[in-house]
Amino acid sequence: MNGYFFRYYEYYFPQLFGFILRIFFPKKNPFTERCYKEKVIFIHVPKNAGRSIYKSVFGEDGRHIQLKRYCLYDKGSVNSFYKFAVVRDPVDRFVSAFNGLKGSANSDGDYDKFVRRYIDPFSDVVDFLEWMMESDKNTRMVLKWVHFYPQYKWVSLYGRGVSVDKILKFEKLAEDWPLFAKENGFSPELSFVGKGRKAAEKITKEHVEFIRSIYRKDCDLFSY
Secondary structure (H helix, E strand, C coil): CCCHHHHHHHHHCHHHHHHHHHHHCHHHCCCCHHHHHHCEEEECCCCCCHHHHHHHHHCCCCCCCCHHHHHHHHHHHHHHCEEEEEECCHHHHHHHHHHHHCCCCCCCCHHHHHHHHHHCCCCCHHHHHHHHHCCHHHHHHHCCCHHHCCHHHHHECCCCCECCCEEEEHHHHHHHHHHHHHHHCCCCCCCCCCCCCCCCCCCCHHHHHHHHHHCHHHHHHCCC
C-alpha cells in the first residue's frame, strides 16, 4: 500500500524519477520476459478482472503498475507494443474494492496490517463512505490507496488522456473478451480469479454522487 510514493512521482515527475528508478530500483522494472515475448502490455487496474486477464495473456500473476512506469524503463517498447486495459464503473469498482479488502487479512504482512488498520474498523462500505465524506483529508488519503487510485492515472501519459490502444469495459467483458482474445491471439477463457462478492448493503443516491464526484475524470474519460 506504500506504493503511492512510486505512483505519484513516476506520474508527476517522470524524467527525474525515471532516472532514479532505473539506477537504484532495477527490480521495479515492470517488463518481464513474457511481456517482451508477447509484445503486449496489459495495465492491471485493480478490481477489474486483472488477475484473470494476466493468467490468460501471460500465464502468470500480474502487478498493479501504471503505464507511466513502463515508459520510464523502456519507452521504445511502450510505443511499439500493444497496450490495453479494463476499466469499470467507478461506483461499482469502489464498492467492490472495499468489500474485497474487508476481512481479507490472514497473516502479518504489510497488506494485512493495512486492511486491519484502515478497512476492518468500518462495519460496511456505507460506514466507510460516511467517514470519507466527513473531510477532504479522509478522501484524499483513500484516493492514494492502490485499490481506490483513479483509473485514468493507470492508463494516461503526460496528461494526454487514454494512452493505451484498447480500453475494455468490465461490465461487458464476458461478452467482448472472446472476440478481442481471438483478434489478439489470447486465450478466450477468463476464470475471473478473485471476483469480489456483491455488496450486501444499499448505498444511497448521495453516496453514489459522492463517489462519482471524486472520480469525475474517470466518469468523463470512460463515459460512465
